[in-house]
Amino acid sequence: MLKEISIGLSLAAVIYLLIAGYDITPLLFLAAAGGGLYYFARMRGLINVKNFENTGNTGRQEVTFSDIGGQDSAIQELKEALDFIKNHFSIRKLGIRPLKGILLTGPPGTGKTLMARAAAGYTDAAFVAASGSEFIEMYAGVGAQRVRRLFQSARESASRQNKSNALIFIDEIEILGGKRGQTTSHLEYDQTLNQLLVEMDGLKVDDKVRVLLIAATNRADMLDPALLRPGRFDRRVKVDLPDKEGRIEILKLHTRNKPLAEDVKLETIARESFGFSGAHLESLANEAAILAMREGCKEICQRHFNESIDKVMLGGRLDRRPSEADMRRVAVHETGHALLSEIVRSGSVSTLTVTPRGDALGYMRQTPEDDTYLYTKDYLENQISVMLAGSVAEEIILGNRSTGSSGDFEQALRAAETMVRSGMSRLGVVCPDTLPQDLKHQTITEIVKVQE
Known part of the structure; x- marks a missing residue:
């Protein structure tokens, strides 16, 4: 309101000076110069016009x-x-x-x-x-x-x-x-x-x-x-990541305005979404609704939520189609992960597919037994074995390995490093900052080779 009044008074003053016969050229020049300086200062941040x-x-x-x-x-x-x-x-x-x-x-x-x-x-x-x-x-x-x-x-x-x-x-x-x-x-x-x-x-x-x-x-x-x-x-x-009960509560909030089918089990979705934040769970529910709409369904089914979990974790499905030989290798690789995962813990495999998604040509997703915040030595060793099982399966069935195992190796090495930092290696309790790099490398390699 004040801005409009100021503009109106300025225009009235200019009209009055023109009628009175005054030369307003110097005033116009000063106004243009002042406006230019104000614009420059505003663009440079010298004048605070921030409205919070x-x-x-x-x-x-x-x-x-x-x-x-x-x-x-x-x-x-x-x-x-x-x-x-x-x-x-x-x-x-x-x-x-x-x-x-x-x-x-x-x-x-x-x-x-x-x-x-x-x-x-x-x-x-x-x-x-x-x-x-x-x-x-x-x-x-x-x-x-x-x-x-x-x-x-x-x-x-x-x-x-x-x-x-x-x-x-x-x-x-x-x-x-x-x-x-x-x-x-x-x-x-x-x-x-x-x-x-x-x-x-x-x-x-x-x-x-x-x-x-x-x-x-x-x-x-x-x-x-x-x-x-x-x-x-x-x-x-x-404000930490929610536990299983918290994830169920969040899913209830984000699905209260969505038509759910009778087969939807929020407890199962919450168990399989360990590590998800509230934002992840909101995106999961939204993606499930989008998938249901894409298929022309009037209700959101459990399979829509299962697909959404993979999409939130890994990204959307890709259109690229690998060659038949590559698809066979990926199938052997992921099957190796799944077989050893089932040997270590029965019923642990939730999803197994060779469909490219994100950066992965295929993947095997495990179902967490429960929210786990502490890991034992046996658990970490078993996880290293599962991570290495894909490349071992390639070597046994196809006779050689491929570069598709690089991500698995990185995860296995991180798990082995966690064992060293936690005093679970042959070195016992150590200080990671003063541990010589060659000794650390040798110890991590030994842990991985034992599980391989």
């Missing part, structure tokens, strides 16, 4: 904690921290200092952004979001200015909505809050972080608008210690 996202009145559907599955412990821990803000009158009587910052850490796709949005609704706060990359420019001072503008925008947004709380969410904060002194070209990174520390130190319980900063990162090891000390980020909430 405000979801207070955008009409976007509000997210609640009930919309987030598989993160019960993280949600409970976050709620306990947010209760300090909701019950600020009670905590002032007890002399409790309010929390200034909450750091959400965990792998990508686990729901950290959703939890921040749900926190805003839980505390009835104005929500302003930004990414760490939005604060870094090549020109000194721009990042610090944007940090000041971020906190100012949060307070202004809360005032417009007649709210006493404002929640600022910064995603990928490791870009903004990385350890100082690592960038020698200029001090823009350090100045931006220093400004963030100043803004956090200035948050008080008796402010007209109480501001809480929630940040998310999957690289907490990169953050500056000054940012993590008590009094700034007072809580660190771990």
